[in-house]
Amino acid sequence: MASKTLQTLLVYAVLLALSAVFISPFLWMLSTSLKHESRIFPKPGEPPQWIPTTARVDAEGRPLVIYEGREGVDLGPDEMGRHVLRFGATEVTAWPGDFEVRQRSGLHWQNYADAFHKMAFWQNLRNTLFICVTVVLGTLVSCSLVAYSFARIPWPGRDTVFILVLATMMLPYQVTLIPLFALYRELGWVGTFKPLILPAFFGTPFYIFLLRQFFLGVPQDLSASARIDGCNEFGIYLFIMLPLSKPALATTALFMFLFQWADFLSPLVYLQDDRQYTLAIALQQFQSHHESAWGPLMAMSSVITIPIIFLFFLTQRTFIQGITLTGLKG
Amino acid sequence: MKATYLRWTLAIAACLAVVAALWPSEAGSPEEKAALEAGRVIITYWDRHTGHEFDERKVLIDEFNASQSEVYVRALPIGFTMEKLLTSIAGRTPPDILSTEGTILAALAPQHCVMPLDRFIEESESVDPEDFFPHVWRAVTFSGHTWGIPVTTDSICLLWNKTAFRRAGLDPERPPRTMTELLEYANRLTVRDETGLKQIGFLPWLPWDHTHMWGGLFGGEWFDDASGRFVCGDDPHIIAMFRWMQSFSIDPDAPAQLPYALNPEMVAAFRTGFGAYQSANNPFYSGKVAMTQEGEWQASFIARYAPELDWGVAPLPQPEGAPPRCYSPTCVLDMIPAGAPHPEAAWKYIEWFNSPRPGGRPSPASDYNRAICNIPCRRADVMHERFLGDPALSVFVNELLTKETPVFPVTPVAQFFIDQVERERELVTLRQKTPEQAARAIEDSANAELDRILAIMRRDQP
Amino acid sequence: MTRIERRNLRNGILFALPYLIGGTVFMVYPLVMSVYYSLCHYNIITPATFAGLDNYRVLFSHDEVFWKSVYNTLYFTAFSVPLSLILAIGLAVLLNQAVKGLSVFRTVFFLPTIVPIVASAVLWLWVLNPESGLINGMLRAFLHIEGPGWIADVQWSKPSLILMSLWAVGGPMVIFLAGLADVPAVLYEAAEIDGAGPWQKFRNVTLPMLTPTILFNLVMGLIAAFQYFTQVYVMTAGKGTPADSTMFYALYLYRNSFVYLKMGYASAMALLLFLVILAATAGVLASSKRWVHYHGE
Structure with missing residues (x-):
C-alpha cells in the first residue's frame, strides 16, 4: 500500500513539474497582455516580471526608490547616465542597477480596450466560426467514410491507393499554392469562402489516416455479427463504427477546429475583403513594418486562445471515453 | 435502431442550424x-x-x-x-x-x-x-x-549615445567625422572585461548588415545602371570597404591585431543579449552599442521607447576622396x-x-x-x-x-543580390574569404542569376 | 472475382469516393503541375518555359545552401521526431492514471498547441533571450549559472528549435490519449492477476496496444519534421539566421519560390523532398507489419 501511495506522489510530482514548464509561456502571454508598453520587455539585468507592476511615484510623478536601505525619490539621470536620488535634504547619484525602484502591482487593461477598438472583433469571430464549423462537419463526414473504406473493406488495390492518399501530404504547400489558386480562380471561388470550406468535404489525408488507425482497432466480430443481422456496409459504418469511435472523431473535430481557428495563409490568400477576414489575419494588424503593438497583440492573442482552452477542457472527456464504456464487453 | 435514426436526424438538424446562424454577411461595407x-x-x-x-x-x-x-x-x-x-x-x-x-x-x-x-x-x-x-x-x-x-x-545616418561619450571621456557634442576617427572612437567606446564585451563602440553590420551602403559610401559601384550588370568584382573601393570591415574582427592568423578587432565569438555572445529592436532594450537605447547607423524613423522610436536617451545624429563619415554620398534603402x-x-x-x-x-x-x-x-x-x-x-x-x-544618393540596384535580382552581399560579408569578416574573392563572388553569382532571369524573359517575348 | 469481392470493390470505392474525387482535383492536379514546373524555368508571373533537368543540375552541383538545408533538416528530424514521440507517450500514460485534477493537467499540456503562432514565437524569442529571457533568468536565479545563447548561437539554434518542438507535443499526446482509451481494461486486470508491476503493464499491455497510434504519430511526425517551416520562419524573419544554421529545407524552398521567384527550382526541391518523405513513409509502413498490433484483426 505504501508503494502505491509513493507511486501516486511521484506521478503528481512529475505532472506538476511538467505543468509548470508547459504553462509558463502561456502565463507569460497573459502577463504581457496586462503590461504597459514600457514594461513589456524587462530592463537589462532585471529578472522577468510575472505580475505586472508599475513604479510607485510621489505626488509629482517621480519614482520612489530604495538605496542603501533608505527611501527617496529619483530625480532622473545626469549626463553620465547616473541617477540623482534625493533623500530628504541630501542628494546622491547612483547607477541604475544599484538602487531599487519601488513597485506596486498594476494591471494595464487598456491593451484589451485598444485591441478591441482596432479590430472588427465580432465580425472576424463570426467568419472564423463559420469556417471552423463547416470545415469540421465536412471533415467528419468525408474522412470517416474514406477511412472506413481503407480500414474495413478489403478491396483490391486498397493499400496502394492508401499510400497515394498519404503521398498527397508530402508536397510542401509552397509549390501547390499557385496551381491551386489557378484552379480556384477558374472555378470562380477566389474572393469567397469556398476554397477554405469545400475541399474539407472531400477528405483530408491526415484525418483519413488517423481514423483508419482507430477503425482498424475495432474488433471484426462486431461488424460480422451485424452483417449476419442483415446490416449493409453503410449500416455498419453508421451504427457500429461511428458510435464506437467517439474518441477518435472528437480528436478529429478538435484538431480540425484548432487548425482552422489558427490558419492564416489560406484565408489571407483567398479572401479579398477585410470584412471577410478571420481572427488570425486580423492579429496581423498589430504588427507593422517598423513597429509592433506588443500589448494589444498579446491581449488579442489571449482573447483568441482562452475560448479554445474552454473548448478543449469541455470536450476532452470524450477522448478518455473508451470502448469499455460503450458496451463493447457485453 | 429507431432511436439512433432520431439521434442522427437531430444532430444533423442542429449542425445545419448552427451553420445557418453563422452564415457570413455579404462582403462590402455599408459605405461601399x-x-x-x-x-x-x-x-x-x-x-x-x-x-x-x-x-x-x-x-x-x-x-x-x-x-x-x-x-x-x-x-x-x-x-x-x-x-x-x-x-x-x-x-x-x-x-x-x-x-x-x-x-x-x-x-x-x-x-x-x-x-x-x-x-x-x-x-x-x-x-x-x-x-x-x-x-x-x-x-x-x-x-x-x-x-x-x-x-x-x-536616409541612414550615424546615431551616437552622448552619455556613453561622456563616460569614455569624449566630447559628447562632437561625433567622429573621418574613418580614422570612427575607428578610434569605436575603440575607445568598446568596453570589455574578463567575462566578455560590455559595450560595443561601433560595428558596420549592426543593427542590420549595411555592407551595401558602405560600398557606396566608399565610392564603390555595385551595379552599373547603364548596362544593368553587377560590376563590383574588381572595384578597388568595394575591396577597400571589405578590408575596412575586416578591421572590426580579429584575424586568427595574424601575429598582431588591429586595435579594434573584436573576437566574432565574443561579439556573437554579446549580441545574444540584445533586446528586441522596437523596445527599450534595443541595444542602442540600452547603451550596449554606443554608435549605430539608423534611419529617420528612429526620431519617433526613441521618443517612444527611450525618451531619456541622450543622443545625437550626424552624417556617416566617408573615406577621404570618396564622393559625398547619402544612403537610402x-x-x-x-x-x-x-x-x-x-x-x-x-x-x-x-x-x-x-x-x-x-x-x-x-x-x-x-x-x-x-x-x-x-x-x-x-x-x-x-x-x-x-x-x-x-x-x-x-x-x-x-x-x-x-548629397548624391546612389540608386538602389534596379534589377529583378535585387533581393538575391542583397542576400549574397550579406553572406559574403560574413565570410570575409570570419576570414574565410579575402575581400577580392568576396567582391568577385558577388558579381559572378548576381550576374549569373540575372542572366538566368534575362534568358527566361527573352524566351517569353512574343 | 467472387460476388463478395465484387461487392467489396464497389463498396470500397463508393466509401472512398469523396477523396478519390477530392484528391484528384485538389492534390493530384497540383502534384502533376509541380512535376512539370520542376522541369521548367518558372517565375510564377510569366508562363513556364521547359528547361529539362537544369534545375536539378544546379541544385546538386552549384548550391551550397541547399546541402546546408538538407543537413539542418535531417539533424532536426533525427532529434525532434523520436523525442516528441517519447514525451507524448509519457505524458499520455501519466495523464491516463486515475489521479485528481486530470482534466486540468490535460488542458495544461495541450496549451502550447493552442497559443497563436505569432504570439508563441514572440514568447519563445523572449523565453530564449540569453540576457533577459526566462530560461537564462531562471538558471541565473536558481542555479547561478550563465545559460547558452540559445536561438542566437550557431551551436544552440537547432537544439533551441528542437526544444520548442517538444513543447508542442499536445497534438500527439491527445491522439495517444484517445488510443489509450481503446485499451480494454480487462487486459490490465489480467496482467495484474499475473502479478505484473507498472513497468511490465506498460511494456506488455500499453505499448503493444498503442502501436497503431504510434505508427500514425511517427509517420505524421516525419512528414511534419521534413517540412518544418512556420516556427523558424517567424523566429528568424524568414532568414534562417544565424549563419544559415536554421536554414531548413522548407525555409530555403520558400525563399526560392516566393522571394527569389524561382518556382521551377523550388518545385524541383519539393519533388526531391516528396520522394524522400515517400521513401521514409513507405519504409515505416512496410516495417509496421512486424511491430504494429491491431486488436481488431
Whole structure:
C-alpha cells in the first residue's frame, strides 16, 4: 500500500513539474497582455516580471526608490547616465542597477480596450466560426467514410491507393499554392469562402489516416455479427463504427477546429475583403513594418486562445471515453 | 435502431442550424454599398504594410473617399506575406493599386505585370518627375517607362549615445567625422572585461548588415545602371570597404591585431543579449552599442521607447576622396498592376495623394510621411517646416537634400543580390574569404542569376 | 472475382469516393503541375518555359545552401521526431492514471498547441533571450549559472528549435490519449492477476496496444519534421539566421519560390523532398507489419 501511495506522489510530482514548464509561456502571454508598453520587455539585468507592476511615484510623478536601505525619490539621470536620488535634504547619484525602484502591482487593461477598438472583433469571430464549423462537419463526414473504406473493406488495390492518399501530404504547400489558386480562380471561388470550406468535404489525408488507425482497432466480430443481422456496409459504418469511435472523431473535430481557428495563409490568400477576414489575419494588424503593438497583440492573442482552452477542457472527456464504456464487453 | 435514426436526424438538424446562424454577411461595407448605388467606381487598394502605417494610410483614403463622388477606394492590408501578392498577380486577379517596395516593382515590371504610367503622368498637372528625388524616381523608371509613384524614402545616418561619450571621456557634442576617427572612437567606446564585451563602440553590420551602403559610401559601384550588370568584382573601393570591415574582427592568423578587432565569438555572445529592436532594450537605447547607423524613423522610436536617451545624429563619415554620398534603402511606392480593372480611377487616387491640398497646404503624401516619421519623395514636400523644423529629423533630411544618393540596384535580382552581399560579408569578416574573392563572388553569382532571369524573359517575348 | 469481392470493390470505392474525387482535383492536379514546373524555368508571373533537368543540375552541383538545408533538416528530424514521440507517450500514460485534477493537467499540456503562432514565437524569442529571457533568468536565479545563447548561437539554434518542438507535443499526446482509451481494461486486470508491476503493464499491455497510434504519430511526425517551416520562419524573419544554421529545407524552398521567384527550382526541391518523405513513409509502413498490433484483426 505504501508503494502505491509513493507511486501516486511521484506521478503528481512529475505532472506538476511538467505543468509548470508547459504553462509558463502561456502565463507569460497573459502577463504581457496586462503590461504597459514600457514594461513589456524587462530592463537589462532585471529578472522577468510575472505580475505586472508599475513604479510607485510621489505626488509629482517621480519614482520612489530604495538605496542603501533608505527611501527617496529619483530625480532622473545626469549626463553620465547616473541617477540623482534625493533623500530628504541630501542628494546622491547612483547607477541604475544599484538602487531599487519601488513597485506596486498594476494591471494595464487598456491593451484589451485598444485591441478591441482596432479590430472588427465580432465580425472576424463570426467568419472564423463559420469556417471552423463547416470545415469540421465536412471533415467528419468525408474522412470517416474514406477511412472506413481503407480500414474495413478489403478491396483490391486498397493499400496502394492508401499510400497515394498519404503521398498527397508530402508536397510542401509552397509549390501547390499557385496551381491551386489557378484552379480556384477558374472555378470562380477566389474572393469567397469556398476554397477554405469545400475541399474539407472531400477528405483530408491526415484525418483519413488517423481514423483508419482507430477503425482498424475495432474488433471484426462486431461488424460480422451485424452483417449476419442483415446490416449493409453503410449500416455498419453508421451504427457500429461511428458510435464506437467517439474518441477518435472528437480528436478529429478538435484538431480540425484548432487548425482552422489558427490558419492564416489560406484565408489571407483567398479572401479579398477585410470584412471577410478571420481572427488570425486580423492579429496581423498589430504588427507593422517598423513597429509592433506588443500589448494589444498579446491581449488579442489571449482573447483568441482562452475560448479554445474552454473548448478543449469541455470536450476532452470524450477522448478518455473508451470502448469499455460503450458496451463493447457485453 | 429507431432511436439512433432520431439521434442522427437531430444532430444533423442542429449542425445545419448552427451553420445557418453563422452564415457570413455579404462582403462590402455599408459605405461601399452606398458608393456602388451612387454609381461610383469601386477600386481596391492593397497595402503590404499593416498596423500603424496602414492606419495612417486609411485616414487619408477616407479623406479621398469623402472628397469626391466618382471613385471609392476599398483598402485592404495584405501584409508582407508574398504568397498573397504573387498568387493574385499570377492568377490575374490583381488589385487596382498596390503599395509595395522598390525591389518588388523591379522584379515585376520587366515581366509586364505592372502598368506603365507614362500616359497619366504626361497629362497630369500635379505629378511632375522633376519634383522627385532622382534616386527614388530612378527606382520607378526603367526600360523607358515609369511604373510607379514613390511614396516614402529614408536616409541612414550615424546615431551616437552622448552619455556613453561622456563616460569614455569624449566630447559628447562632437561625433567622429573621418574613418580614422570612427575607428578610434569605436575603440575607445568598446568596453570589455574578463567575462566578455560590455559595450560595443561601433560595428558596420549592426543593427542590420549595411555592407551595401558602405560600398557606396566608399565610392564603390555595385551595379552599373547603364548596362544593368553587377560590376563590383574588381572595384578597388568595394575591396577597400571589405578590408575596412575586416578591421572590426580579429584575424586568427595574424601575429598582431588591429586595435579594434573584436573576437566574432565574443561579439556573437554579446549580441545574444540584445533586446528586441522596437523596445527599450534595443541595444542602442540600452547603451550596449554606443554608435549605430539608423534611419529617420528612429526620431519617433526613441521618443517612444527611450525618451531619456541622450543622443545625437550626424552624417556617416566617408573615406577621404570618396564622393559625398547619402544612403537610402529601397523605397515604398504605389503602382497599378497590369490587368487592374480600373486604372483611370486608380490614377485619380494616386494623383490626389501626390497633389498639394487647396490653399497651399501640404499634400496627403506629406501628411502620411509625417505621421509615420519617414521622408516624402518630393523635394517640395520635404522643404517644409514639419520636416526641416524638426531637429531630430533635419539632419536626415539635409543629407538627402545636399548629397548624391546612389540608386538602389534596379534589377529583378535585387533581393538575391542583397542576400549574397550579406553572406559574403560574413565570410570575409570570419576570414574565410579575402575581400577580392568576396567582391568577385558577388558579381559572378548576381550576374549569373540575372542572366538566368534575362534568358527566361527573352524566351517569353512574343 | 467472387460476388463478395465484387461487392467489396464497389463498396470500397463508393466509401472512398469523396477523396478519390477530392484528391484528384485538389492534390493530384497540383502534384502533376509541380512535376512539370520542376522541369521548367518558372517565375510564377510569366508562363513556364521547359528547361529539362537544369534545375536539378544546379541544385546538386552549384548550391551550397541547399546541402546546408538538407543537413539542418535531417539533424532536426533525427532529434525532434523520436523525442516528441517519447514525451507524448509519457505524458499520455501519466495523464491516463486515475489521479485528481486530470482534466486540468490535460488542458495544461495541450496549451502550447493552442497559443497563436505569432504570439508563441514572440514568447519563445523572449523565453530564449540569453540576457533577459526566462530560461537564462531562471538558471541565473536558481542555479547561478550563465545559460547558452540559445536561438542566437550557431551551436544552440537547432537544439533551441528542437526544444520548442517538444513543447508542442499536445497534438500527439491527445491522439495517444484517445488510443489509450481503446485499451480494454480487462487486459490490465489480467496482467495484474499475473502479478505484473507498472513497468511490465506498460511494456506488455500499453505499448503493444498503442502501436497503431504510434505508427500514425511517427509517420505524421516525419512528414511534419521534413517540412518544418512556420516556427523558424517567424523566429528568424524568414532568414534562417544565424549563419544559415536554421536554414531548413522548407525555409530555403520558400525563399526560392516566393522571394527569389524561382518556382521551377523550388518545385524541383519539393519533388526531391516528396520522394524522400515517400521513401521514409513507405519504409515505416512496410516495417509496421512486424511491430504494429491491431486488436481488431
